[in-house]
Amino acid sequence: MTLENGFLDFDPVQLAPTGRGPLDGLRFAVKDVYDIAGTVTGIGHPLYRQTHSPAEHTSPLVDTLLAAGAELVGKTHTDELTYSLAGQNAHYGTPPNPAVPDGIPGGSSSGSASVVAAGLVDFALGSDTGGSVRVPASYCGIYGLRPTHGLVDDRHTAHLAKSFDTLGWFARDAATMAAVGRLLLPAASAPALTGIRWLSEALDMAGAEPAEQLRALTGDGFAGLTLEQEASVGPLDAFFEAFRPAQAFEAWQYFGDWITTHNPQFGPGVRERFAAAAAITPARAA
Template sequence: MARAPFESPERFGLDPSFARDPCGGGPLSGLGFAAKEVFDLAGHVTRSGNPDWLRTHAPATADAPAVARLLEAGARLQGRTLSDELAFSLAGENLHYGTPLNPRAPGRVPGGSSSGSASAVAAGCVDFALGTDTSGSVRIPASYCGLYGLRPTHGAIDARGVTPLAPAFDTVGWFAVTAAVLERVGAVLLPPGEIRPLRRIVPMADAFDDAAPGVAAALRPALDRLASLGLAFDAPAQGLSLAAAAQAYRVLQSAEVWRTHGKWFERTRPSMAPEIAARLRAASQVTAREIDAAQREADALRARIDDLLAHDGVLCLPTAPDVAPLLGASAQPDAQTRMRVLAHTCIAGLCGLPQVSLPLGTVDGLPVGLGLIGGRGRDRDLLALAGRIASGDGNKTATAWPTFG
């Protein structure tokens, strides 16, 4: 069972006082995991990263189903992990409870909102960890911390017993150091189904072009590896208007967040990080006209992406546009930077699609992830492909893939 080798687990956002033995043997026997503090654990208040949320809620009467299934499959719960407040951030810096270390990028954020889960896995405290992904809260920390991470198809995994943020976009995801463990967890949590091969890669040219200098170049060897597996490269997807998609996502997510938490926010007036409180206040100002326009944009995008993926395609893009920001960067929030990240993460969210982040690149020694988006319900196929990529299972002659970036 994995342990943090040098420092206490609390430094990596893991509270071991919530540890619990498995219910018996199973396919995950011998593995230790952690659960983000938005997952209910019986007998404990689900803190959700905020002391006023802790103060105004009662202890959970049962474990969240995702946690229960892992325990039943033989995994040991090693503890609970830190989250950004209400899971409404992509940075991983918590005003009240601190910032977990990023073992792969010292002096930089681990990414949020599943910050503690990513940090604990990267540090070796646990073999895998549950997180949630609404706007990128598994995918972004996976990229920043050099991990494998999955955001599943929306609704594929039971999200009961998980503090919601924006239910139309919320998913239960997880992190692992290896693709093999990521897939083992998927075999327990995901609906059963036959593995069907994914054969085509569709690069998202705009996302590679928008990434920071060095990111596209760092991921080129990963694309070569995809080609060596015999995957065909389609012409890069052009004209998707990622900025427009990110704006549509922002509007629709904000409306959902306010419907979910607006009454609590106004009644409680919680102590919150200024940037998160500002996003909640902005969410209260979204208009019906903005929602209608955003929904039309989302519907058109979904139709276009479904057409690109067809029955065997995978969209390919940098998981995040850059390496992990320096610690303290979120103290002066840059809306433009956040929107740039959302431009990379909003496609899976708006379309309800699974996306895996693969730790296949570095820029100046800092991790960057390659994101692969599969068709709706193709989660297991995506994990199988991730396993092939990780193992280098393929000796076919690499086919040329288009130049961009």
Template sequence: MTADTDWNAFVPGEVFSIQEQADGPLAGLTMSVKDLFDIAGHATGAGNPDWRASHAVPLQHAELFQSLLNAGARFVGKTITEELAYSLVGENVHYGTPVNPHNPDCIPGGSSSGAAAAAAAGLCDFSIGTDTAGSVRLPASFCGLWGFRPTHGVLSTQGVVPLAPSFDTPGWMSKSWDHFLRVGSVLLPPDQQGREFGHLKLALPEDIWGLVHPGFGKALKPFTDRIARLFNGEVKDPLSQGRLIDWQDPFRLVQGHEAWSMHGPWIRSQKPQLGPGIKERFEWASTINDEQAQVARADMLKNVAVVNAYLEGAVICLPTVSYLAPQKGHASSAEDRTNALTLLSLASMAGLPQITMPLAVLDGKALGLSLMSRRFSDRQLLSLPQQFPGLQYQP
């Protein structure tokens, strides 16, 4: 393993070891966890020194973390997160930006930036992060990792700092397919959806694929063609009637309203130092009133119903993110950010499981391909890549 000084993945002073079981299904594997998870005897920082200083040191482990220890995994450190997990870039003004091991000159993506860097650099076998609006999926895609966002609610958030509880879920990343699968086998409950995917269509909705950068379709077509052989045909019917780009607006409002409900009182009382982007995002969130949030939630649920109906007959295949990782210091365009959130918010608002797969490289950068399926089909979705004919997984 290389030293963390090469990658800036871990919170300063938070590289230490815990192992409670010598055997179990995860025995021999090392893990890191995002600095939103409580670890007994260690302050939870949530990416912000003022948060760390103003909250009591937890007396017990977060429930999910404890379950991984019980399965035999060995913990090796807490990873940097963007402040209160409210960004997708991966930068942290207090602790610095974790290095993207796949493309060191590019951002790692966030908010689980340190988790992605640690897994991609080989500092651990798998990383636990959280995903509210793409914070596992986007950094996994940018750093060339397997990443999984489970059905909302199937994994415990007890002992995890929230952002927007309607969408928050733990998730995990790994460079190794085998390690990735082993973690899911431990964490995921039995599926509640019994129908086999082979009876469904593989959907590549034209309105989704129309939002991604040129070149993605050609780079990913060899993989989508092979994946399609496992399904009962392929469809490209759009999800929306020409307004998919608008779907992220009500999601953002609901997310922002919940984020301010969670952290507004602390921000007002403590007046913490928040970094650029995070500060302005919370300021905007503070302006969303209850009536606006209620209307936005109603609009969002209408879109959720459309997605759920679409998934009755299909599994959706899409690029994980609409653009490639930008270079450090070169912010992505507003159009790219909007398109990316449109793609990422689909699983978030509907509470769906989504797997991102490190199958392709374009212009030297990692390009993740995702599959998204109905709620409570997590294990089925996780095992699907085992069946792909002839796919070569990128290291």
């Protein structure tokens, strides 16, 4: 089942700007993990929506954007409890990928990426635990950012694995990405970026053609940067094998009691991931 667009049409949310500023005239949407006072945060599952009360508070990120002149025009679909990178939801369907007709949009911030790529909003908020902003941004051909962990205020949002969760955003152009970032990211002074290094293991994993495309796009002098010697961190599988059980353990700590109490039905992939998460012992996670 494919949705007409990435918006939650059964739970329309619209908030007018509360101030004037750099985002005057821009429209945005938020993934259904962001609390909006008076509405239920459903996290992509109808039973979760049915068994939870409306939020008492609004995400401070949303308040910041409204104060800067932007208009919130809706909430967007996500994979079930955000535990997938595909963008396919067994209960609600799959948001379209405007860049690849009949292709999946990627997830779990599927709806946010979809409505940005379709031009329905100027930017949208998502969340990223293990790729949930970066993957749909890539699939839908738009900009997406996973900020440094802990840098963006994540109060009044749902979590999957708090040690890894971040809040990010999408846009079709770099200027809008930067305008949003100047509001949501803390002011900081950092050393000037002077060089770029490729990670050799990542290039090897990508394969010859993507690696050559990257080299062609980011050759010496790219954006005024010097191309430096390739870096190496060892086999990347080791990082994934450490991340996967740690993420799963935290996901079960967050959702396990609710799953045990309500026995929700999950679609393919999500079902198996939560079953595996239930079996992760504290010792394994540690």
